[in-house]
Amino acid sequence: MADIRRLSWLMSRERTIEDVASGDISLVVKALVDEQAMRPKLVQELGRFPRVLVEYIGASEYTKERLGKFHARSESYFSGGSYGDCIKYFSKRKDKGAELLARKCRYATQLVKLFDFYMEKGIGKRFTQSYMVYDTDARKDDSIHRMGMQLVRGVRKRYDISMEDIVGIVADVRPAIREYYCSPEQQYQRRGNVAFLDFGKK
Secondary structure, X not given: OHHHHHHHHHHXXXXXXXXXXXXXXXXXXXXXXXXXXXXXXXHXXXXXXXXHHHHHHOOOHHHHHHHHHHHHHOHHHHHOOOOOHHHHHOXXXXXXXXXXXXXXXXXXXXXXXXXXXXXXXXXXXXXOHHHHHHOHHHHHOHHHHHHHHXXXXXXXXXXXXXXXXXXXXXXXXXXXXXXXXXOOOOOOOOOOOHXXXXXXXX
């Protein structure tokens, strides 16, 4: 388990597969196979975001069990479309690890949908947290507007995760987001790479 957690740490540091020992990889593959047998739907859900899945594989058995039970009863939470009140299922004292993994998956799902919407209708504007909440086109789409509000407000309330963390998770499956997302601390610099214009469209 120590080697699996080491791999999880390497992934969180954005290392490449060349940085990981073959022994670590073998253990992770075995752990992943075991998890797929025990909680196939949860593994499939988390597998949409490799970094979250690796973090889950390196988590304690208690965290995996709690997250599995939560997913079984509140699967819609992970799709990003519900209001998310069911997250109160977790104990603030005991379930911090499981709750954080659930939030990462939900927030990443919401950000993917917001970014896809932006790539379709928002090119030329700044892709910022303000865009997610206040953009005129986004506000016309009830589901997109609600997701933007939930994502931005949810992340701002957390001390253990930032929007930049979620962008990093999403960048594994939507690399173009790094070119367009502008954090509150950054001066917006649009590179205007036309090769990305159709990236992420459905």
